[in-house]
Amino acid sequence: MDNAALKERILGLVPDAEFLENKQFLTFVIPPAKMHDLALKLKFETDLAFDYLFCLSGVDMVNYLEVVYHLESTTQKHQLVLKVRTADRENGSVDTVCDIWRTAELHEREVYDLLGVKFNNHPDLRRFFLEEGWIGHPLRKDYVDEVNIVEF
Amino acid sequence: MKEIINLPVKNVEEEEYHINMGPQHPSTHGVLRLVVSLQGEIVKNLKPHCGYIHRGIEKMCEKDTYPQIIHLTDRMDYLSAHINNHAVCLLVENALEVEVPERVKYIRTIVDELNRIASHQLWWCSFGMDLGGLTCYFYGLRDREKILDIFEESFGSRLLHSYYIPGGLMMDIHPNFQQRVKDFIKYFRKKIKDYDKILSGNIIMHERTRGVGVLSKEDAISYGVTGPSGRASGFSCDVRKHHPYGVYEKADFKEILGTAGDTLTRYNMRMLEMRESMKIIEQLIDNIPAGDHAAKMKAVIKLPAGEYYQRVEAARGELGVYVVSDGNKSPYRMKFRSPNFSNLSALDHMSRGCKIADLVAIGGSLDYVIPDIDR
Amino acid sequence: MNFSIYDFTSFTQWIDKFLYDNLPAFWAVTVEMVIIGLLVLLFYALVGLFLVYAERKVCAFMQNRIGPNRVGPYGFFQTIADLFKLLMKELVYIKNADKLLFNIAPFIVIIASFMAIAAIPFAKGLHAIDFDIGVLYVIAVSSLGVIGILLAGWSSNNKYSLIGAMRSGAQIVSYELSVGLSLVTIIILAGTMQFSAIVEGQANGWFIFKGHIPAFIAFIIFLIASTAETNRGPFDLAEAESELTAGFHTEYSGIKFAFFFLAEYMNMFIVASIAATVFLGGWMPFHVGGWEGFNHIMDFIPPFVWYIGKTFFVIWVMMWFKWTFPRLRIDQLLTLEWKYLLPINLVNILIMAFIVLMGWHF
Numbered sequence: 001m002d003n004a005a006l007k008e009r010i011l012g013l014v015p016d017a018e019f020l021e022n023k024q025f026l027t028f029v030i031p032p033a034k035m036h037d038l039a040l041k042l043k044f045e046t047d048l049a050f051d052y053l054f055c056l057s058g059v060d061m062v063n064y065l066e067v068v069y070h071l072e073s074t075t076q077k078h079q080l081v082l083k084v085r086t087a088d089r090e091n092g093s094v095d096t097v098c099d100i101w102r103t104a105e106l107h108e109r110e111v112y113d114l115l116g117v118k119f120n121n122h123p124d125l126r127r128f129f130l131e132e133g134w135i136g137h138p139l140r141k142d143y144v145d146e147v148n149i150v151e152f
Numbered sequence: 153m154k155e156i157i158n159l160p161v162k163n164v165e166e167e168e169y170h171i172n173m174g175p176q177h178p179s180t181h182g183v184l185r186l187v188v189s190l191q192g193e194i195v196k197n198l199k200p201h202c203g204y205i206h207r208g209i210e211k212m213c214e215k216d217t218y219p220q221i222i223h224l225t226d227r228m229d230y231l232s233a234h235i236n237n238h239a240v241c242l243l244v245e246n247a248l249e250v251e252v253p254e255r256v257k258y259i260r261t262i263v264d265e266l267n268r269i270a271s272h273q274l275w276w277c278s279f280g281m282d283l284g285g286l287t288c289y290f291y292g293l294r295d296r297e298k299i300l301d302i303f304e305e306s307f308g309s310r311l312l313h314s315y316y317i318p319g320g321l322m323m324d325i326h327p328n329f330q331q332r333v334k335d336f337i338k339y340f341r342k343k344i345k346d347y348d349k350i351l352s353g354n355i356i357m358h359e360r361t362r363g364v365g366v367l368s369k370e371d372a373i374s375y376g377v378t379g380p381s382g383r384a385s386g387f388s389c390d391v392r393k394h395h396p397y398g399v400y401e402k403a404d405f406k407e408i409l410g411t412a413g414d415t416l417t418r419y420n421m422r423m424l425e426m427r428e429s430m431k432i433i434e435q436l437i438d439n440i441p442a443g444d445h446a447a448k449m450k451a452v453i454k455l456p457a458g459e460y461y462q463r464v465e466a467a468r469g470e471l472g473v474y475v476v477s478d479g480n481k482s483p484y485r486m487k488f489r490s491p492n493f494s495n496l497s498a499l500d501h502m503s504r505g506c507k508i509a510d511l512v513a514i515g516g517s518l519d520y521v522i523p524d525i526d527r
Numbered sequence: 528m529n530f531s532i533y534d535f536t537s538f539t540q541w542i543d544k545f546l547y548d549n550l551p552a553f554w555a556v557t558v559e560m561v562i563i564g565l566l567v568l569l570f571y572a573l574v575g576l577f578l579v580y581a582e583r584k585v586c587a588f589m590q591n592r593i594g595p596n597r598v599g600p601y602g603f604f605q606t607i608a609d610l611f612k613l614l615m616k617e618l619v620y621i622k623n624a625d626k627l628l629f630n631i632a633p634f635i636v637i638i639a640s641f642m643a644i645a646a647i648p649f650a651k652g653l654h655a656i657d658f659d660i661g662v663l664y665v666i667a668v669s670s671l672g673v674i675g676i677l678l679a680g681w682s683s684n685n686k687y688s689l690i691g692a693m694r695s696g697a698q699i700v701s702y703e704l705s706v707g708l709s710l711v712t713i714i715i716l717a718g719t720m721q722f723s724a725i726v727e728g729q730a731n732g733w734f735i736f737k738g739h740i741p742a743f744i745a746f747i748i749f750l751i752a753s754t755a756e757t758n759r760g761p762f763d764l765a766e767a768e769s770e771l772t773a774g775f776h777t778e779y780s781g782i783k784f785a786f787f788f789l790a791e792y793m794n795m796f797i798v799a800s801i802a803a804t805v806f807l808g809g810w811m812p813f814h815v816g817g818w819e820g821f822n823h824i825m826d827f828i829p830p831f832v833w834y835i836g837k838t839f840f841v842i843w844v845m846m847w848f849k850w851t852f853p854r855l856r857i858d859q860l861l862t863l864e865w866k867y868l869l870p871i872n873l874v875n876i877l878i879m880a881f882i883v884l885m886g887w888h889f
Contacts, residue, residue, distance in 0.1 A: 103374065
């Protein structure tokens with residue numbers, strides 16, 4: 001499907017999806033509550049068939065934390081980018097998708113470790129790179145660490 | 153060198169042992185800690201503990217300029233260093249819509265493929281060593297030295313070159329480069345037959361790898377396992393074919409796909425890929441057009457605000473670079489989608505039901521490089 | 528055949544007579560035993576040192592490199608330097624280990640291989656003990672080595688050493704069957720178990736040629752089974768599985784580890800010399816029955832040289848396939864023995880018995 005048809009389809013599934021400007025991929029933001037249902041439909045509907053999650057990242061936009069999902073379909077050959085935002089920096093959480101795309105299990109642990117976004121229903125949400133007792137989430141913009149980070 | 157034995161917890165009802173394949177270990181290629189839970193000889197599940205070589209590359213990228221970031225990317229998957237550089241250079245060039253000279257594209261493609269061969273050679277020799285055929289290690293390294301000598305003559309160093317810059321190459325290739333590469337291809341075509349004689353056809357190797365660590369196609373897609381490991385399960389994911397870059401469209405090569413998805417198929421994928429890489433180099437090496445070795449770029453590179461994503465085919469899978477830019481000379485957020493990260497996540501699934509000795513064979517066939525996982 | 532220039536029997540009889548003439552009978556026997564003991568110890572140590580050096584050189588040759596070449600001419604004294612290093616190492620004492628068994632275990636392994644060397648004929652008359660059940664004695668005595676390995680694993684007080692020792696023990700005990708049965712094949716052909724008679728019986732042709740097909744199959748099986756018995760080559764999973772269980776000798780350091788290490792090489796030597804004696808003729812030169820002129824020329828090469836040459840040829844073959852093949856997994860190892868080698872062996876014995884009965888051998 002081309003981008004216009006995809007846009008129609010997504011709006012049909014989640015009417016309050018907000019589309020963003022992007023030259024490369026069709027990008028849209030949806031509310032966290034609708035995420036898991038949409039993800040299920042994206043994977044299992046035969047005309048969408050987004051079976052390959054090729055990148056799961058977290059971004060710290062100072063007002064909110066954002067989780068970005070890059071999806072591709074190996075059969076239909078279309079791609080899209082799905083974003084979910086949470087303004088709560090202390091306990092912000094998003095539903096996990098590791099029951100849909102198994103690769104998300106470790107990627108979500110990385111986002112939790114470095115940015116502090118919690119994932120509901122994740123089977124094993126622990127820090128991935130840093131040790132268990134580490135305080136703070138290093139990739140956040142307001143992370144301060146006098147010992148390990150040298151500011152020039 | 154001996155592992156630190158962690159918690160030998162014996163649960164009376166389930167009879168499970170936990171064994172630690174510690175961070176310092178001859179068979180995990182890099183510093184990776186695997187806590188393996190065993191029932192007798194059979195692996196029940198496996199938990200990787202990473203982060204021993206986490207250097208905070210993504211955080212550093214937020215303060216470095218784009219030409220400085222190239223030097224950091226070398227150190228992620230150091231065995232396909234050029235390909236990592238290529239990803240960031242392509243991202244910057246596409247975002248700024250800069251047209252690089254044809255000469256640059258040809259040289260980048262040839263050097264990428266040489267790097268892929270060198271990486272697979274190192275994989276082969278350590279795979280043989282893991283299985284116990286210690287002679288393989290020396291044969292592979294002897295031939296890899298030829299490639300590293302070519303790199304040293306043209307680029308100045310053997311392993312981490314930082315040769316590509318946004319816009320082109322740091323300097324032009326040495327006049328001997330083309331002839332040496334042609335000589336190497338001739339030499340290696342003969343030697344790769346030796347590799348087959350010593351390991352590929354060996355019945356012991358077949359018995360240890362056939363049917364071990366099977367990954368089905370749906371699982372490969374779901375776990376995001378790309379590269380030769382994913383292609384061995386039938387997942388067609390070669391970025392050089394699906395989203396071509398450089399001059400791959402001008403070269404005639406096959407994307408090798410397997411069906412069985414076991415360790416032996418992953419092994420065969422890489423052996424065939426080495427031959428395909430040689431084919432690509434042979435087609436391109438004589439046709440390098442004359443021209444500049446770099447396009448004119450501004451002194452300070454600033455990407456327009458927005459998001460960019462670039463994919464390349466590293467030796468182990470699909471490397472993705474995701475940049476969120478706010479118009480400054482450093483990216484606001486730079487994320488590397490590393491192929492080894494996804495490949496490792498499938499290790500647990502693949503090794504359920506195998507014996508301990510098979511774990512080493514599976515890990516060797518997945519060919520993970522830990523600095524790429526930990527960044 | 529006339530070996531008078533190389534016959535040691537007269538020399539040994541001369542020493543015997545000299546001792547009995549000059550000393551009371553008890554002391555003569557004691558002095559003889561001491562001499563033999565010292566000679567065997569010396570032989571053991573020297574051959575062990577040489578074999579370690581040879582392994583490193585052969586391995587380097589296979590791997591396209593040079594090997595030791597600094598210490599002494601062509602690196603000849605490298606092993607002596609390694610021995611000094613091992614002697615200087617601190618002996619680590621394990622807290623809760625069973626001290627007696629821990630200390631005895633390396634010695635048991637060495638004693639077992641000493642006893643086996645005593646029965647092998649090096650040349651005509653150069654033979655420490657000449658039992659008429661020689662082959663049975665050697666098989667029995669080399670089985671004692673398993674006790675040393677199991678004791679080492681048990682007394683280390685380490686769960687993983689124990690697992691490694693059990694695996695090693697299982698492997699050795701299984702492959703002893705194949706070793707014994709392949710030797711039985713040749714005993715049927717030779718008609719005797721006495722080593723000197725076996726060697727003399729090969730005066731007109733080595734048993735591997737005389738017994739043609741079944742003897743050849745027995746030789747191959749013997750090579751495979753004996754490599755597995757000495758924990759070498761593609762069957763060294765128990766000690767090379769240092770991924771998880773570091774093997775039965777993990778808690779040993781310094782000279783005790785050197786004993787295990789040395790014993791492994793000497794076991795390889797013993798196994799190769801049994802192969803050379805039983806299949807390839809021992810100290811008997813290469814004769815073809817009926818070609819007297821050719822045989823006479825072959826006789827000029829001393830039997831001791833023949834014996835060493837054959838033994839080292841077999842050792843070289845064993846080293847060759849250790850450095851070429853990957854390792855077998857433990858269950859594949861045991862499957863190989865019980866499902867493949869054992870049935871083939873039994874059938875082979877039947878064929879050989881039939882051939883001997885019908886007289887269809889050379």
